[in-house]
Amino acid sequence: xxxxxxxxxxxxxxxxxxxxxxxxxxxxxxxxxxxxxxxxxxxxxxxxxxxxxxxxxxxxxxxxxxxxxxxxxxxxxxxxxxxxxxxxxxxxxxxxxxxxxxxxxxxxxxxxxxxxxxxxxxxxxxxxxxxxxxxxxxxxxxxxxxxxxxxxxxxxxxxxxxxxxxxxxxxxxxxxxxxxxxxxxxxxxxxxxxxxxxxxxxxxxxxxxxxxxxxxxxxxxxxxxxxxxxxxxxxxxxxxxxxxxxxxxxxxxxxxxxxxxxxxxxxxxxxxxxxxxxxxxxxxxxxxxxxxxxxxxxxxxxxxxxxxxxxxxxxxxxxxxxxxxxxxxxxxxxxxxxxxxxxxxxxxxxxxxxxxxxxxxxxxxxxxxxxxxxxxxxxxxxxxxxxxxxxxxxxxxxxxxxxxxxxxxxxxxxxxxxxxxxxxxxxxxxxxxxxxxxxxxxxxxxxxx
Amino acid sequence: xxxxxxxxxxxxxxxxxxxxxxxxxxxxxxxxxxxxxxxxxxxxxxxxxxxxxxxxxxxxxxxxxxxxxxxxxxxxxxxxxxxxxxxxxxxxxxxxxxxxxxxxxxxxxxxxxxxxxxxxxxxxxxxxxxxxxxxxxxxxxxxxxxxxxxxxxxxxxxxxxxxxxxxxxxxxxxxxxxxxxxxxxxxxxxxxxxxxxxxxxxxxxxxxxxxxxxxxxxxxxxxxxxxxxxxxxxxxxxxxxxxxxxxxxx
Numbered sequence: 168x169x170x171x172x173x174x175x176x177x178x179x180x181x182x183x184x185x186x187x188x189x190x191x192x193x194x195x196x197x198x199x200x201x202x203x204x205x206x207x208x209x210x211x212x213x214x215x216x217x218x219x220x221x222x223x224x225x226x227x228x229x230x231x232x233x234x235x236x237x238x239x240x241x242x243x244x245x246x247x248x249x250x251x252x253x254x255x256x257x258x259x260x261x262x263x264x265x266x267x268x269x270x271x272x273x274x275x276x277x278x279x280x281x282x283x284x285x286x287x288x289x290x291x292x293x294x295x296x297x298x299x300x301x302x303x304x305x306x307x308x309x310x311x312x313x314x315x316x317x318x319x320x321x322x323x324x325x326x327x328x329x330x331x332x333x334x335x336x337x338x339x340x341x342x343x344x345x346x347x348x349x350x351x352x353x354x355x356x357x358x359x360x361x362x363x364x365x366x367x368x369x370x371x372x373x374x375x376x377x378x379x380x381x382x383x384x385x386x387x388x389x390x391x392x393x394x395x396x397x398x399x400x401x402x403x404x405x406x407x408x409x410x411x412x413x414x415x416x417x418x419x420x421x422x423x424x425x426x427x428x429x430x431x432x433x434x435x436x437x438x439x440x441x442x443x444x445x446x447x448x449x450x451x452x453x454x455x456x457x458x459x460x461x462x463x464x465x466x467x468x469x470x471x472x473x474x475x476x477x478x479x480x481x482x483x484x485x486x487x488x489x490x491x492x493x494x495x496x497x498x499x500x501x502x503x504x505x506x507x508x509x510x511x512x513x514x515x516x517x518x519x520x521x522x523x524x525x526x527x528x529x530x531x532x533x534x535x536x537x538x539x540x541x542x543x544x545x546x547x548x549x550x551x552x553x554x555x556x557x558x559x560x561x562x563x564x565x566x567x568x569x570x571x572x573x574x575x576x577x578x579x580x581x582x583x584x585x586x587x588x589x590x591x592x593x594x595x596x597x598x599x600x601x602x603x604x605x606x607x608x609x610x611x612x613x614x615x616x
Numbered sequence: 617x618x619x620x621x622x623x624x625x626x627x628x629x630x631x632x633x634x635x636x637x638x639x640x641x642x643x644x645x646x647x648x649x650x651x652x653x654x655x656x657x658x659x660x661x662x663x664x665x666x667x668x669x670x671x672x673x674x675x676x677x678x679x680x681x682x683x684x685x686x687x688x689x690x691x692x693x694x695x696x697x698x699x700x701x702x703x704x705x706x707x708x709x710x711x712x713x714x715x716x717x718x719x720x721x722x723x724x725x726x727x728x729x730x731x732x733x734x735x736x737x738x739x740x741x742x743x744x745x746x747x748x749x750x751x752x753x754x755x756x757x758x759x760x761x762x763x764x765x766x767x768x769x770x771x772x773x774x775x776x777x778x779x780x781x782x783x784x785x786x787x788x789x790x791x792x793x794x795x796x797x798x799x800x801x802x803x804x805x806x807x808x809x810x811x812x813x814x815x816x817x818x819x820x821x822x823x824x825x826x827x828x829x830x831x832x833x834x835x836x837x838x839x840x841x842x843x844x845x846x847x848x849x850x851x852x853x854x855x856x857x858x859x860x861x862x863x864x865x866x
Contacts, residue, residue, distance in 0.1 A: 578710025
C-alpha cells in the first residue's frame, strides 16, 4: 500500500520554516512552548485548511494564501495609525495593538478602573500562573481547528485582561488592533479576557488596516466568564485593505447564570473568516452571537460557529444578517451541539440574507447535533432579494429608489443591531451601516447617470 | 388634472394585455369613481398611473397637469402630485412609521426644491392629521403597517395622503376589509381633503363606499376600457343590475 504524503504548498513550507526560525524567541513558559509545539505539529499534519475540510468548505485558506508573508515582529506606528486612533470614538480603556504588538504608548493604561488588570500577552505568557495553558486553549471544540493552531503556534502578543469579582464597568474596554500596512506582513495576535463572578463589562474589539499594503491577519480572543457575569462583546471589522486575508477566532467559556452577547459588524473587510467556539460551563446561561455582514466587490465573509451546550438549561441565539452585492460571497456555518445530559436546552439560530444582484452568493450550512431528548432547538436560513413591492410602496410615497433601498436594508440589518446593549455603541454601529449604505447609494446614482 | 389617452398596457413578463385603449379625464376638484367587475383592470390602472414597474405601456399617455408622467419613476410621480392609496398597504419591518413619514415628506419637498420640514413643525402636522383620523399615537412609533389591522392600515394610507397633500389621489379599493365604523372614518378623512384643486379617482367594486364619498362622475370599466360614464346615479343602477350587461358591451 502506498503511503500518501500530502504535498506542501509554498505557503505551508514557508510557515514551517518561519516557525522553526522564531519558536525559540516567541514568548512563553515551558507549558506555553509545548502548546505552541503541539499546535504546530497539528498544523503540519493537516496543512492549511482547504475546501475538502468540512468546517472550511467555503473558505479555502490554502488557495487564498499563495505565500506566507514575513512575520510582523514590531509595531510600526505611522501617522495614519495615530490619526485613526484619534478618530475612534470609544471612551474608556483603550488597548492598542499595532501589527500585532501591544503598544503601551498608544494605550490608556493609566487610570484603569478598579478591578481591571491589564498585561501585555508577552508578559502573561512568561508568567507563572498554572492555568495559563488551559485558559489559552479555550473550549475543546476548538482543538482541531488548524486556523487556530497556527495562531497558537505563532501568537506573538496581545493583551491579557483580568476583571475581578463583582466589577461593573461603566465604559467599554476597547482592544484595537491596527495593521500599519507599511509592508506585507503576517500578524498573529491573541488576547484574553477573564471576567470573574458577577462582572459586568463590554469589550469592543476593532480590527483595521491603515494600509497601503495588505496583511495576513490571524487573531484570536479568549473569553472566560464567571457565574452571574454579563459580558458584551462588540467586534468591528470595517476598514481593511483589499487583499487582506484575516482569520478571527473567538473562544468563550461561559459560567452559570451568566450572559454573553457578541455582535460583529463586518464591512469593507476584504476576506474574513470569523470563527466562534463557545461552551456553556454552567447552567442557566444565555448566549447570543449576532452580526451584520455588508459585502460588496470581491469581498468574502465567513461566519462559522460551534455552540457547545455541555450543560442543561442553556439558552442560545444566533442571528446573522447579510447584505451582499457585487461579486461578494457570504458564508454561514452554524453548529449547535447539545450533549446527552444538556436537557432543557433552548437554541435558535438564524441566517438571513439579501442578495443585491446576480453576482452575489451566500452559502448557509446549519447543523444541529442533538443528543438530549428534552430540548427546543431550531434554525432557519433565508436568502432573498429586496422586496420589489416594498420598494414600490416607498417610492410611491416619494422616496427615490436609492433612499427607499437604504431604508429597507437599514431596517433589515437593524433587527440584529438592536441586540447591542450599549446605546452609544448601538448608535455607532447603525451609523457605520448607514455610511456603508449611503456609499452604495452614491455609487448607484453614479451608475445610473 | 389627470388625462389618460388611449392607454394600452400589458404585464411586462407576460403576453397578457390588461388595459385596452382606455380614455379617462379627472378634472381638478372632481371625484371620479371607477367601478367594474373583478379582472377588469382597475387595480392595474392605479398601478400604472403610480408607476409600478411590472407593466409595459404599449401605447397612449398619462398626463398630469399636461405633463406626461410615463417617463417618470414612481418617486418623481409622487413628487409631481400623484398619490396611490394601496389596496394592500405594505408592511415595512424595522422602519418606524414616524421615520418613514418624515423621509417621505422631506423627499417630496426636496424634489420640489422646498426646504426640509423642521421636526417640531413635522410633529405638529402629524399629530393633528392623526387626531383627525382617530389614529393612536403609539401606532406612529411602531414599524410601518407591521401588525396593523386592516382598518389601521387604511387609515394610515389616508394619513399619508393628508400629510403629502397630493393633487391627484387614487384610492384602490380603500373600502375592502373595512367595517362600517372604519369605513366612515376613512371616508370622512377623504372628504376633508376634497378641494377644488385636487382630483380623486376612487376605485371600488361596491356602491357602499360611494354612499360616503359621493362622486361627481362614475365610470364603468370592463376588459380594460371605460365602457360607460355617468353621474352618481350610475353607481346605484349598477348595484341593482350588476356588471353583466357591460361585460358584453366591452
